[in-house]
Amino acid sequence: MSALPGTGRRRFITTGFRLGTYLALLLIIGPVVWLLVGIIGRAVPHFSWSVLTHPTTGESGGLENAIVGTLLLMLGVLVIAGGIGVLAGLHLAEYTKPRRSGKESGHVLRTASDVLSGFPSIVLGYVGYVALVLGLHWNFSLLAAWIILSIMVIPYIAKSTETALRQVPTAYREGAEALGMPDGYALRKVTLKTALPGIVTGLLIALAIAGGETAPLIYTAGAFADSPVSVSLTHHPVPYLTFLVYGFYTLPENAAHYLAYDSALVLVVLVLLLLVSARLIVNRTQRYAEGARH
């Protein structure tokens, strides 16, 4: 930061600007702290560890089936969207030219990815309802939820994989070619291994995004809080945490409200775990990157 000038008006304006940036920071941190305090303050007084081990029955009980359902949904999204998204990002990074180097290719894939990321989530839920749940007669099912959630996060995974792969230094790729490695071998052993932390970070954040979705799941995985978890792919609705928050806050029973607060708390903890591990992976691997201090 530069030193303050001596004279009045410039000094006043510069100090005002610095204070303004700190005030903006406070305006962001304040509501986040207020949210967390509100959720924890409302959930903890009525929380007991049995909430995590009993399933929801009617309008009270526990969260066990919802937690298992959310984790099951995240697992499917990891497999389906992770596979497709990482491959799409690989294609964009390795087989298309970057933006400002004369001829750009990969227009179609990039534009399609941008269009897909702009779709509102409820419209995807509606399409899933009409096409998969009603049209293919799957009824509320795990497979429909997996497909719709994967469609939602694929643009994010493709973009983060492409960014991670583009950050691999060119020297690595050129060294691999100089040593005579075939293209696919160099890709597997050199480029992907170096970019793996970035790819894993993108996958973890995509899982956090998918875990917090409500609107598309209401009409593909069902809106029943007390259905048991089963591994059959169709004809069986899936319970998940976010519906408990949305559906239970208007019910008259106090037990339902407590369950909604507990569900919000579990969601916050889950998302925080995913984000903190993503951040830890980034820090761990950046320690040995070029130009880093360790």
Add this chain to the structure above:
Amino acid sequence: MPNVPVLDFFRGSTGHGEGLITTGLVLALMIIPIITATTRDLFLQVPPLPKEGGEALGMTDWEVARRVTLPWVRTGIIGATVLGLGRAIGETIAVAMVSGSLLASVAPNVYGTFGTLAAAVVTQLDSASTDGTGFAVSTLAEMGLILAVISVGVNLAARVVIRRSSRLGAPVGRAA
């Protein structure tokens, strides 16, 4: 929350908090991350030499920000804000919970309840499927189509603007 008089401004005269101002505040909080991330990328791509030259000439950080950095990032910031707007348009559940979900109405004042396209689809689809003629489901499909066209259009326009002024491109975020 303590019952201080200033909070009556947020509650309005109806006594319940659902309305335009609450929804506006909630949505503003939700789009802060995407705008912050995009503008931070933009600010990091301003070349350092003009900024250091300004500082060498004795300009303070405010003057460097205003006269050197801001012209570089002006279009990008507008693009980032429109990207945030696109995200707020697609926001479904948060709006359904705090806006009151009053169908086919415009809020008469800043405390009035109102409905949005996304909130209407999510609250009405369940009862629309009970309509025998299938007309209600088609109506919701039309609303979804309009919502999708608006949201995709806003997002694409924002990304084109950001891509022109940034090397990294826009981050891909999700509306819930």
